[in-house]
Amino acid sequence: xxxxxxxxxxxxxxxxxxxxxxxxxxxxxxxxxxxxxxxxxxxxxxxxxxxxxxxxxxxxxxxxxxxxxxxxxxxxxxxxxxxxxxxxxxxxxxxxxxxxxxxxxxxxxxxxxxxxxxxxxxxxxxxxxxxxxxxxxxxxxxxxxxxxxxxxxxxxxxxxxxxxxxxxxxxxxxxxxxxxxxxxxxxxxxxxxxxxxxxxxxxxxxxxxxxxxxxxxxxxxxxxxxxxxxxxxxxxxxxxxxxxxxxxxxxxxxxxxxxxxxxxxxxxxxxxxxxxxxxxxxxxxxxxxxxxxxxxxxxxxxxxxxxxxxxxxxxxxxxxxxxxxxxxxxxxxxxxxxxxxxxxxxxxxxxxxxxxxxxxxxxxxxxxxxxxxxxxxxxxxxxxxxxxxxxxxxxxxxxxxxxxxxxxxxxxxxxxxxxxxxxxxxxxxxxxxxxxxxxxxxxxxxxxxxxxxxxxxxxxxxxxxxxxxxxxxxxxxxxxxxxxxxxxxxxxxxxxxxxxxxxxxxxxxxxxxxxxxxxxxxxxxxxxxxxxxxxxxxxxxxxxxxxxxxxxxxxxxxxxxxxxxxxxxxxxxxxxxxxxxxxxxxxxxxxxxxxxxxxxxxxxxxxxxxxxxxxxxxxxxxxxxxxxxxxxxxxxxxxxxxxxxxxxxxxxxxxxxxxxxxxxxxxxxxxxxxxxxxxxxxxxxxxxxxxxxxxxxxxxxxxxxxxxxxxxxxxxxxxxxxxxxxxxxxxxxxxxxxxxxxxxxxxxxxxxx
Ligand code: PMP
Numbered sequence: 001x002x003x004x005x006x007x008x009x010x011x012x013x014x015x016x017x018x019x020x021x022x023x024x025x026x027x028x029x030x031x032x033x034x035x036x037x038x039x040x041x042x043x044x045x046x047x048x049x050x051x052x053x054x055x056x057x058x059x060x061x062x063x064x065x066x067x068x069x070x071x072x073x074x075x076x077x078x079x080x081x082x083x084x085x086x087x088x089x090x091x092x093x094x095x096x097x098x099x100x101x102x103x104x105x106x107x108x109x110x111x112x113x114x115x116x117x118x119x120x121x122x123x124x125x126x127x128x129x130x131x132x133x134x135x136x137x138x139x140x141x142x143x144x145x146x147x148x149x150x151x152x153x154x155x156x157x158x159x160x161x162x163x164x165x166x167x168x169x170x171x172x173x174x175x176x177x178x179x180x181x182x183x184x185x186x187x188x189x190x191x192x193x194x195x196x197x198x199x200x201x202x203x204x205x206x207x208x209x210x211x212x213x214x215x216x217x218x219x220x221x222x223x224x225x226x227x228x229x230x231x232x233x234x235x236x237x238x239x240x241x242x243x244x245x246x247x248x249x250x251x252x253x254x255x256x257x258x259x260x261x262x263x264x265x266x267x268x269x270x271x272x273x274x275x276x277x278x279x280x281x282x283x284x285x286x287x288x289x290x291x292x293x294x295x296x297x298x299x300x301x302x303x304x305x306x307x308x309x310x311x312x313x314x315x316x317x318x319x320x321x322x323x324x325x326x327x328x329x330x331x332x333x334x335x336x337x338x339x340x341x342x343x344x345x346x347x348x349x350x351x352x353x354x355x356x357x358x359x360x361x362x363x364x365x366x367x368x369x370x371x372x373x374x375x376x377x378x379x380x381x382x383x384x385x386x387x388x389x390x391x392x393x394x395x396x397x398x399x400x401x402x403x404x405x406x407x408x409x410x411x412x413x414x415x416x417x418x419x420x421x422x423x424x425x426x427x428x429x430x431x432x433x434x435x436x437x438x439x440x441x442x443x444x445x446x447x448x449x450x451x452x453x454x455x456x457x458x459x460x461x462x463x464x465x466x467x468x469x470x471x472x473x474x475x476x477x478x479x480x481x482x483x484x485x486x487x488x489x490x491x492x493x494x495x496x497x498x499x500x501x502x503x504x505x506x507x508x509x510x511x512x513x514x515x516x517x518x519x520x521x522x523x524x525x526x527x528x529x530x531x532x533x534x535x536x537x538x539x540x541x542x543x544x545x546x547x548x549x550x551x552x553x554x555x556x557x558x559x560x561x562x563x564x565x566x567x568x569x570x571x572x573x574x575x576x577x578x579x580x581x582x583x584x585x586x587x588x589x590x591x592x593x594x595x596x597x598x599x600x601x602x603x604x605x606x607x608x609x610x611x612x613x614x615x616x617x618x619x620x621x622x623x624x625x626x627x628x629x630x631x632x633x634x635x636x637x638x639x640x641x642x643x644x645x646x647x648x649x650x651x652x653x654x655x656x657x658x659x660x661x662x663x664x665x666x667x668x669x670x671x672x673x674x675x676x677x678x679x680x681x682x683x684x685x686x687x688x689x690x691x692x693x694x695x696x697x698x699x700x701x702x703x704x705x706x707x708x709x710x711x712x713x714x715x716x717x718x719x720x721x722x723x724x725x726x727x728x729x730x731x732x733x734x735x736x737x738x739x740x741x742x743x744x745x746x747x748x749x750x751x752x753x
Contacts, residue, residue, distance in 0.1 A: 099206070103194035120247040169267070186216075188215075226261065388598050388600070401629065428604050429604060429626075441529070448526075453488065565579055573655075
């Protein structure tokens with residue numbers, strides 16, 4: 001301290017050693033003289049750090065006197081120098097800025113507005129400064145260079161969290177990076193977190209720590225301040241608006257800058273949590289490094305539940321820009337659709353939803369609402385899964401062709417897919433829809449057995465092709481259908497809830513009898529086709545023992561068993577990867593679809609060597625798109641996500657919880673006739689007081705759930721079953737939300753006491 005005392009003629013009363021940031025080697029002291037005046041002494045043993053510190057002092061001293069708030073000012077030595085020689089290295093003496101961190105005071109609207117204005121003032125001042133030295137820096141905290149933090153994602157232990165960070169980094173690349181070159185650039189503070197902003201007497205006193213100052217789009221300073229001041233807030237979007245307004249009042253933001261803010265904020269959060277994860281792994285975590293970790297995760301997790309339109313509308317309105325108009329837009333989309341397609345192309349709900357986006361188990365409409373998706377099983381791994389987006393875009397840029405050429409994606413995917421099946425099922429044929437797969441499966445069965453007839457289950461659905469409709473009682477027995485054709489044997493759905501028999505065995509014996517009768521009268525059928533749990537039949541698990549019994553009969557009579565796993569496959573049932581495993585059988589042919597490509601058109605037929613050989617009768621099998629390299633990459637991504645995120649285990653855990661909570665409600669609401677299904681493939685059947693199907697109630701509940709922002713659907717022969725089949729990342733919290741709203745809806749239907 002002697003060097004300082006002599007040089008600056010100070011009468012020092014106390015010296016306190018301040019902990020530095022572990023990323024820097026400088027030494028910091030707080031000094032107080034006998035008159036109570038405070039200073040900060042910074043010593044730089046590291047030469048490079050010292051050069052940067054000198055530049056920082058030059059800039060801050062240049063702008064400092066013109067600002068309406070304080071920034072660290074370096075006290076010149078008697079020979080008018082910013083730095084002086086200290087035994088431990090070059091050093092500078094700074095004035096002390098008094099005050100409380102903004103993190104520690106209430107964030108009133110007025111305070112935030114005034115902070116916004118001060119940041120705007122700082123931006124304007126810094127924009128005038130030229131600093132080739134600071135401008136050449138590349139810092140990982142800088143949002144521009146967010147991708148430098150991307151590799152740290154591996155330090156995040158929970159797969160669901162890695163997915164979330166991947167998703168936001170993906171948005172950064174898609175939304176921010178292309179716009180970045182067109183933004184206003186200047187020097188920025190670079191780290192306006194809530195511990196670098198000081199408040200005194202309820203007003204902004206000043207900003208600290210310009211150590212991350214660099215040349216960047218100036219709106220990034222605002223984005224960073226917004227990020228930290230949104231942490232730990234109940235309504236982060238609404239509560240941060242005054243800050244944005246304050247900034248805009250002094251430094252007018254362009255519409256482009258405002259529109260980028262949401263993704264700049266999430267990107268900064270991603271950098272922060274990646275950094276915390278790395279520090280934890282390296283055991284370099286301390287209170288300061290991890291201070292924002294928990295709230296940062298909480299904010300990111302909350303962010304996906306908020307419709308991006310809602311966020312951009314709030315920010316655009318705050319800055320006087322017109323938000324995207326929705327009402328008329330939706331009507332015009334509906335009107336044009338009526339012109340361009342037939343009415344048979346259905347829409348869900350009387351007042352259909354205009355969807356504009358989705359992430360994981362959430363879907364966003366054009367009006368800024370978020371729906372919890374309890375229905376769309378096609379998005380098996382979750383909507384907009386970043387791994388799947390990456391798989392598509394990477395491969396589509398490289399090669400997309402057909403299966404007449406050799407490429408590795410095909411062999412890799414088919415080998416991995418077959419590993420999921422028993423040895424007997426050893427051949428895969430890739431197509432583009434469940435319907436195409438059903439059609440192909442029937443063709444194969446007919447070719448192999450040289451027979452024609454197909455035994456089907458009541459209310460089964462297998463596809464929209466001519467043949468698909470012929471084997472789908474749901475269609476041929478439904479509106480506009482022509483009934484069963486002559487080469488169809490229709491069997492009762494082995495439903496134990498109000499079915500005609502009480503056991504699977506009885507249903508199976510009945511089925512065998514019906515098939516025998518058909519054989520006596522006409523001829524032997526080629527195959528029997530069924531879903532393990534009938535979806536369109538109303539989420540009805542085939543009675544235990546039914547398929548086992550019938551499959552044994554089929555084998556001994558050279559009938560093929562075809563199992564349609566379009567709805568039930570890929571771990572959805574929780575305890576089983578495939579629905580046929582639940583029934584303890586190995587079918588001859590399996591049909592896959594929907595979840596296979598997470599929305600990318602993919603489906604498959606899986607069968608035995610013998611059936612594949614019979615199918616090879618000289619006619620080539622070719623599907624223009626089936627099994628193309630992009631599809632195969634997507635399929636592989638789906639398989640690996642199921643493993644990595646343990647989605648099957650999640651389906652079991654959340655599905656069991658869901659079922660239990662529904663069963664608890666069943667005790668209170670006599671209108672709930674039955675709760676059934678497995679994993680995340682469940683059904684709620686409604687009955688009226690006579691025990692008959694209550695179609696109107698199911699419709700009412702479905703519509704009310706939608707009005708409460710939950711997506712579901714109805715099905716079954718009487719449309720009185722609510723179907724639950726959400727993306728597999730559905731959580732117990734999501735289940736609670738469903739149950740609470742569902743319960744409230746049913747309560748409105750209880751007779752008044
Ligand atoms: N089988 C089942 C069991 C289905 O649920 C569906 C679709 N709902 C299909 C086949 C037909 O699939 P896609 O719509 O992909 O043609």
